[in-house]
Structures are given as structure tokens and as C-alpha cells.
Amino acid sequence: MWKCFWDWLATLPQGSASFVGTVTGSALGLVALLLGALYNARLNRRRDDRLRKHERQIIAVALHAELSSIENSLVGNAHDLTEKPPDVGGSFLVPDVMHSSHVFQETLPKIGLLDPVTTRKVIDAYILLGQYLQDLTLAGGRMRQDMPSGRRVVELPTALVSFSIEYHRRRAGVVKEALDALSPYLK
Numbered sequence: 001m002w003k004c005f006w007d008w009l010a011t012l013p014q015g016s017a018s019f020v021g022t023v024t025g026s027a028l029g030l031v032a033l034l035l036g037a038l039y040n041a042r043l044n045r046r047r048d049d050r051l052r053k054h055e056r057q058i059i060a061v062a063l064h065a066e067l068s069s070i071e072n073s074l075v076g077n078a079h080d081l082t083e084k085p086p087d088v089g090g091s092f093l094v095p096d097v098m099h100s101s102h103v104f105q106e107t108l109p110k111i112g113l114l115d116p117v118t119t120r121k122v123i124d125a126y127i128l129l130g131q132y133l134q135d136l137t138l139a140g141g142r143m144r145q146d147m148p149s150g151r152r153v154v155e156l157p158t159a160l161v162s163f164s165i166e167y168h169r170r171r172a173g174v175v176k177e178a179l180d181a182l183s184p185y186l187k
Helices: 001-012 016-084 104-114 116-130 133-138 158-184
Strands: 091-095 153-157
Touching: 001 158, 016 091, 016 104, 016 116, 016 158, 091 158, 104 116, 116 133, 116 153, 133 153, 153 158
Parallel strands: none
Antiparallel strands: 091 153
């Protein structure tokens, strides 16, 4: 086949042979250009996927760290009230577990990088935690106004100790579900 092509090319006038050579060179150049562009696109996709995976992992680690701290506070509050209940007829203080929560607000624009189930559990946990002080005041507590700036504390009557213990345990359970959903991203 190639011999026929070369024989045919040899019989063409010099101008025609030059034209065929130019067309052939251009076609090969175009194919090389297309192959290079496709390979470059593949490399870009792989790089973008790697960056997205890294960013997803960073978001999950940050949220996991913050939620772990909050879960420890909730469990600690329930444990402290169980081990050392306040005196009958008095009151006890419950600090706001969300006072130092800033990670969620910073990561919220990129939370869509997580899968929908994980996103839902994390948002559910933060919604419940956002209602934390409101729920305690609705249960019969009152906000203390004599606290340093940025600190919020609810004072509850001792009659609400068992309510508070159960309330903290339930909130810790919801936070634990969010933590469990984030765990696969930590690897």
C-alpha cells in the first residue's frame, strides 16, 4: 500500500508533491496537538481530583476535631453532674459548648465536598448544638449576665439535674453520629 502511495507521489508534479507533503505534515501535527491536549486534560483532571480529595480530608479533619471537643464537653458535663450532683434547692451552671466553635462557619462553603449523608449528619449536629442554650433556658434555666465577654452560661435549678444529664447525653449521641460519619475521611 505504501509503495503505491510513493509511486503515485513520485509521478506528481513538484508543486503537487509539496502540497501533499504540507497536508500530511499538518495532519500529523494536528493529531499530535490533539493527543497532547487530551493528555494535558487528563493530567489536569487527576490533579484537580487529588486537590479536591485533599481539601475534603482537611475539612473532615477540622470538623472532626471541633466536634470531638464538643462531644467531650457534653459527655464531661453529664459525667460531672452524675458524679457530683449539686445541692438540693440550689442551682448549677452549664457552660455553652459552642462558645469556641468557629470551624463549622469557616468550612460551611465547602461542606458540599463531603458526601450527602455525612453532610446531613454534621449539619444536624450543629443545628442541635446551635439550639443548646435556647433549649436549656426553655427548660427553666436563665442566662447569667455576669460572665466575661464571649462566655455564656446557663444557671439551672437542681430540680433539672436529671434532665440536664439526659439532655447532654442525647446531644453527645448526635455529635457522635456526625463524628462516625466523618471518620472514613480521616484516613
